[in-house]
Amino acid sequence: MFSLPLLRHTDVPARVTENFILSGYRFPNYSLRQCLASAFRPTNETGNFWTHFLPIFIFTFHFQEVFGWEGAPTPSDPFFYPFWNYLLGVCCLLLASSLAHLLNSMSLIIREICFFVDYGTISAYTVGSSLAYYYYIHPRAGLPPLEAGAHNVSWLASSSSSLSSSSSSSVSSWLPEFQMFFDRFYVPCSCLVAIICVLACCNTRQRWRTYRYAIRTLVFLLPFFVSSTPIFYRLLSPCPYPSSSASSAAASTTACYFYRHCFWLVVSALFNISKVPERLCPGAFDIWGHSHQWFHCCTFLSILDELHMIKAEIRALFLHPTLVLPPAVPAQLPGPGLLTTYGIMVFLQVCIASIIAWFSWEAYGIYAPQQKQLKQQSLHKKVQ
Numbered sequence: 001m002f003s004l005p006l007l008r009h010t011d012v013p014a015r016v017t018e019n020f021i022l023s024g025y026r027f028p029n030y031s032l033r034q035c036l037a038s039a040f041r042p043t044n045e046t047g048n049f050w051t052h053f054l055p056i057f058i059f060t061f062h063f064q065e066v067f068g069w070e071g072a073p074t075p076s077d078p079f080f081y082p083f084w085n086y087l088l089g090v091c092c093l094l095l096a097s098s099l100a101h102l103l104n105s106m107s108l109i110i111r112e113i114c115f116f117v118d119y120g121t122i123s124a125y126t127v128g129s130s131l132a133y134y135y136y137i138h139p140r141a142g143l144p145p146l147e148a149g150a151h152n153v154s155w156l157a158s159s160s161s162s163l164s165s166s167s168s169s170s171v172s173s174w175l176p177e178f179q180m181f182f183d184r185f186y187v188p189c190s191c192l193v194a195i196i197c198v199l200a201c202c203n204t205r206q207r208w209r210t211y212r213y214a215i216r217t218l219v220f221l222l223p224f225f226v227s228s229t230p231i232f233y234r235l236l237s238p239c240p241y242p243s244s245s246a247s248s249a250a251a252s253t254t255a256c257y258f259y260r261h262c263f264w265l266v267v268s269a270l271f272n273i274s275k276v277p278e279r280l281c282p283g284a285f286d287i288w289g290h291s292h293q294w295f296h297c298c299t300f301l302s303i304l305d306e307l308h309m310i311k312a313e314i315r316a317l318f319l320h321p322t323l324v325l326p327p328a329v330p331a332q333l334p335g336p337g338l339l340t341t342y343g344i345m346v347f348l349q350v351c352i353a354s355i356i357a358w359f360s361w362e363a364y365g366i367y368a369p370q371q372k373q374l375k376q377q378s379l380h381k382k383v384q
Helices: 032-040 046-068 078-103 108-136 151-166 168-174 178-203 209-219 221-227 229-236 246-274 291-319 339-383
Strands: none
Touching (some): 032 078, 108 291, 108 339, 209 246, 229 246, 246 291
16 A cells, blocks of 8 residues: 555656656555555645645634633524634635545546535635625624523623614715625625636636646635625724724734735745745655645635634624624624525535536546546556
């Protein structure tokens, strides 16, 4: 199992080679057991696997802290539906990415399918983030009334609602024409952009090969700008509170985490496009330290800061809803429900699965003859 030789870029099909990575390749005829065993062997995909597999546990640890906070409803409460969808989006992204790098040497066809699924989970993650932003960072976000047993939080929510309605005369100064976009088009736009991203990224595996890394990186800037609209609105709107107030402190915490989130995204994009450091010294970073591993690390750090940002908003809602609700806001958003959270994610996953199935069928038609030829060559070498 462990004795299968690792190969140089000249000994494997050109389809599986990466720019400036010269060695550490697995021939695309591994069994499932051999692929799993290769996670503990120094190949050029080992680091790619672990840099997104281990973060699943780190993320989950930080995620579950919210449920132990004072005033938090039960984990099954509808208030947490967007938060759970965010968890599913992140964990599916990290798991699909790590398994794509681990299992892509089973065949050329499976390699394509693995990365189609990877792109699909990235898009689903962006919608999971959008749902969390919509219900926790939206300009009219607030803690909805909870079930019996959480009277303290429900009382805070109702007090915030009364404060908002009492000052509706100045709504226009707080929510201009963007209110319609936030209320009606924000989540649908996030879903539409996610589908466009899957289509574009899957296309780069069969077309546009020369600029595939730049296209994939730039394509995912679009969902970032769309999903981050509530945060941009929060940061660009004038704060109605004194700079020394607790509300201002809460807003500055969100801003800090968001800026760090953006920083890590920019750094990850630079690694993914530039192919540094292996571009500077081809062959020296084949196993450890090449750009895709740094790309994975930076993307996870950006996700972790995003989680801290969402948690900061949730904590502010628990402590006192008016910390993040300026006095001039109108009535709060309707609370999250099954259809408006899980329903949206299920619908999106069906659309993404259909796209993946289509591209997988195309990949089968392209690579099935090549895979058959590679299998015959492998059997011929064994006979010799």
